Amino acid sequence: MKIHNTTGGRIFDAANYVFLVLIGVLTLLPFVYVFAGSFATEAEITRRAFFVWPEQFSLGSYEYIFSTPAFIRALVTTVLVTAVGTVVQLVLTVTMAYPLAKRNLRGRQLILSLVVFAMVFSGGMIPTFLLIKDLGLLNSYWALILPAAINPFSLIIIKNFFQELPAELEESAKMDGATEIGILWRILLPLSKPVLATFALFYAVGIWNDFMSPLLYLSDNSKWTLQMYLRQVTASSDLLGTGNVDPNYIPPEQGIKFAVIVVATLPILIFYPFLQKHFAKGLLIGSVKG
Amino acid sequence: MTTSALDVKAPEQAPPPAPAPGRRRRFAVHFAHYKWLYLLLLPGVIYFAVFRYAPMYGVSIAFKDYVPFLGVNASPWVGFQHFQDFFSNPDFGRLLGNTLILAFLNLGIAFPLTIVLALLLNEVRLSILKRTVQTLVYIPHFLSWTIVASLSFLLFALDFGPLFLFLNSALGTNIDFLSDPNWFRPLIVLQEIWKNTGWGTIIFLAALATVDQDQYEAAIIDGAGRFRRVWHITLPGIRSTIIVMLILAIGQMLNTGFEQIYLMTNALNRSVADVFDTYVYFVGITQGAYSYSTAVGLFKSLVGIVLIFGTNWLAKRFNQSGLF
Numbered sequence: 001m002k003i004h005n006t007t008g009g010r011i012f013d014a015a016n017y018v019f020l021v022l023i024g025v026l027t028l029l030p031f032v033y034v035f036a037g038s039f040a041t042e043a044e045i046t047r048r049a050f051f052v053w054p055e056q057f058s059l060g061s062y063e064y065i066f067s068t069p070a071f072i073r074a075l076v077t078t079v080l081v082t083a084v085g086t087v088v089q090l091v092l093t094v095t096m097a098y099p100l101a102k103r104n105l106r107g108r109q110l111i112l113s114l115v116v117f118a119m120v121f122s123g124g125m126i127p128t129f130l131l132i133k134d135l136g137l138l139n140s141y142w143a144l145i146l147p148a149a150i151n152p153f154s155l156i157i158i159k160n161f162f163q164e165l166p167a168e169l170e171e172s173a174k175m176d177g178a179t180e181i182g183i184l185w186r187i188l189l190p191l192s193k194p195v196l197a198t199f200a201l202f203y204a205v206g207i208w209n210d211f212m213s214p215l216l217y218l219s220d221n222s223k224w225t226l227q228m229y230l231r232q233v234t235a236s237s238d239l240l241g242t243g244n245v246d247p248n249y250i251p252p253e254q255g256i257k258f259a260v261i262v263v264a265t266l267p268i269l270i271f272y273p274f275l276q277k278h279f280a281k282g283l284l285i286g287s288v289k290g
Numbered sequence: 291m292t293t294s295a296l297d298v299k300a301p302e303q304a305p306p307p308a309p310a311p312g313r314r315r316r317f318a319v320h321f322a323h324y325k326w327l328y329l330l331l332l333p334g335v336i337y338f339a340v341f342r343y344a345p346m347y348g349v350s351i352a353f354k355d356y357v358p359f360l361g362v363n364a365s366p367w368v369g370f371q372h373f374q375d376f377f378s379n380p381d382f383g384r385l386l387g388n389t390l391i392l393a394f395l396n397l398g399i400a401f402p403l404t405i406v407l408a409l410l411l412n413e414v415r416l417s418i419l420k421r422t423v424q425t426l427v428y429i430p431h432f433l434s435w436t437i438v439a440s441l442s443f444l445l446f447a448l449d450f451g452p453l454f455l456f457l458n459s460a461l462g463t464n465i466d467f468l469s470d471p472n473w474f475r476p477l478i479v480l481q482e483i484w485k486n487t488g489w490g491t492i493i494f495l496a497a498l499a500t501v502d503q504d505q506y507e508a509a510i511i512d513g514a515g516r517f518r519r520v521w522h523i524t525l526p527g528i529r530s531t532i533i534v535m536l537i538l539a540i541g542q543m544l545n546t547g548f549e550q551i552y553l554m555t556n557a558l559n560r561s562v563a564d565v566f567d568t569y570v571y572f573v574g575i576t577q578g579a580y581s582y583s584t585a586v587g588l589f590k591s592l593v594g595i596v597l598i599f600g601t602n603w604l605a606k607r608f609n610q611s612g613l614f
Contacts, residue, residue: 009516016410017419023407024426027484030441033452037444049455096334099327106320111335118338120595123345124587125548125567126574130362131345147341150334180326209434211549216575227436231553234440254450261440268432275432276425279492 031265038062038258045254061255065263073222074229075263077141078208081225085145085207086200092149093158093199098184100155101162112156119152125216132217143217144210144225151206154199161195162188198278201271208267230260352585365581372585381569389565389590392551393543395479401539404487405532408494409520424495427488438481439553443468446477469558478554482547493535494528501527533605541598544590566590 032052037045038061040054048055065071099105100112122128128147137143165188173183189196211227218224224232234257321328347362352372354365376382407427414420430438446453446467457463467473505523514522525532548567555563564572566586574583 006515012516013413016413017416020410020414020419020423024423027426027430027488030445030484034441034444046450049459050452092333092337095330096337099324099331102324102327105324105327106317111331111338114338114343118342121346121591122342123348124584124591125570126580126584126587127345127348127351128341129575130348130351130356130580131341134361146337149341150337155334180324181330184330205432209432209436211434211436211553215552216571227434230436230440234443235553254444257440257444261437261444265433265437269429272429272432276428279428 034258034261034265038255038262040255040258042252042255045258058255061252061259064252065256065259070222070224071229071260074224074226077223078226081141081144082204082207084141086204088145089149089151089203089207090196090200093151093155094184094189094196096150097155097158098162098188100159103163115152115155129216138217139220139223140217141223144207144213147213148206148210151203154202158192158195158199161192165191194278197274201275202279205268205271205275226260226264230264233257233260349584349588351581352588354581356581356584358580368581372582373589375582376586376589381564384561385564385566385569388562389544389546392475392478392546392565395475396482396546397539397543399479400482400487401490401536403483404490405494407487408491408498409524411491411495412498412524413516424488424491427491429488430485431489433485435485435547435549435553438485439550442477442481442554468554469556471559471562474554474559474562478550481550481554490535494531497528497531498524537598537601537605540601541594543597544594 029052033050036052036054039057039059040051041056041058041060044051044055100108102108123131132138132143132147137146169187169191170183173187178186209227210225211231214223214225214228218228221228221232351362351365353367353369354362355368356362356365411420411424414423445451448454448464448466448468451467453467454465457465465473467477501524505527506519509519509523544566546565546567548571551563551565551568552571555568567590570583570587570590573579573586
């Protein structure tokens, strides 16, 4: 359709474009500032109000954080917990979604209703905390993984996805003597790769970003994750576990904050293009079928 | 033939029903047939039983005096004692006020901005610009609240924060954004807008794509300008989406986001920062008042459920499609 444009329309378009570009820049600006700051010297950070390019390029902040055992430990912990947690969540979600996609399975409706109820109502912070405590999971990394092992929304979306795959595929596989698990493994999973990859990314982002679980369940600060470390460094300027060998060396107190934020953000930004390819579709399936 | 004539007259009788096996036996057959599927289902069912439903049972300690070594079951019942204590506590009014004010600020500012942003993006016909802006405004949604809070600490910091220094040199005022209670709410809303407004547009943009294009042509022929078209065609076209999203937003109203508020709370802004979620944490986890804080949490959940059903009912009364 050709929309004939009046002068007013053209002015509106121009203003709209400028405004939206401005919104995009404003969204980006905090990142650019932090990224630039992480490569600046401590002196420049405290002297200049705002900059998107450091006067003097310095790796001091990164050298400092990567020489502190506490930071390395937090980074390694977070990477491992994210990797293991994503696999656990994906396996549990898929194994539960597959039987629930079989319309003639008895008890299916009851289980689905219980899953939906769990979306609306939850026990809340304290009963969950007491459960974790009673299970002996306090100060265990499993406390960061197990309580959120299945996301009911993702479960239902994946179930719907399995349900919509053509039934003939399964039937012919059954004729050839495939077992239920064989069908899941050899036929459904290869077909679901893009969907599963999307949920794996969402799960991974969720665990990587999780602050509440470590706050609640990990009181031992040698087990802290990156988000807890970041909180400690930026909120209290307490240079946690400074494994600093040289007593005359003054750590770049502000620069560290910039560098830790960059390290905590970078994996998200790296995986973002992969996420972006799928999330709109995923969200829409969820909103339609929910 | 006579037999065939007979057949016509008395059509073949249905085979006598097989002797009905007991329900239990039928289930046994069904189960044996699907045993691998049930086995696959088991870990998930255990997960829901342990990590979702056991805590729901644990909510009963809101009506008990929870003693850790007695456990949830054996702790003595106290009825509505904890609820009475909470309602008569001076904290109650302050918490309710703080929670509601933040909720209404988010609902009144962040929610409409999402729709405005979606409408503005929808007017862009230069697809590269549209895609680029969308890509940029979606990003913050994927960052943790810890990162958002840390960015705020750097940008608004006293003495060296860019905004502090800028206002200091431009107006000569020294504003401590992070500690001044008056700045707490604007900061929270600003963070919410920066983090989630772009993301919120996804659903609205999808709804906008389904609006009937012929109506626009007809409107143009009738001489409707751009704003009239948005007002009379676009907005009515996405009305049901707006209502569904509004119901969802109201249902989440009291969930003011534990992580965000907790991270931005400090000793100086506690008076305006405390909301139900953070109060449950401080009183429950750090002070060990398990039963009392569970009661507070349960009260919050119930109000949330009433809000979502109430809004849904209202939406239906005004002849709009509700959520359920």
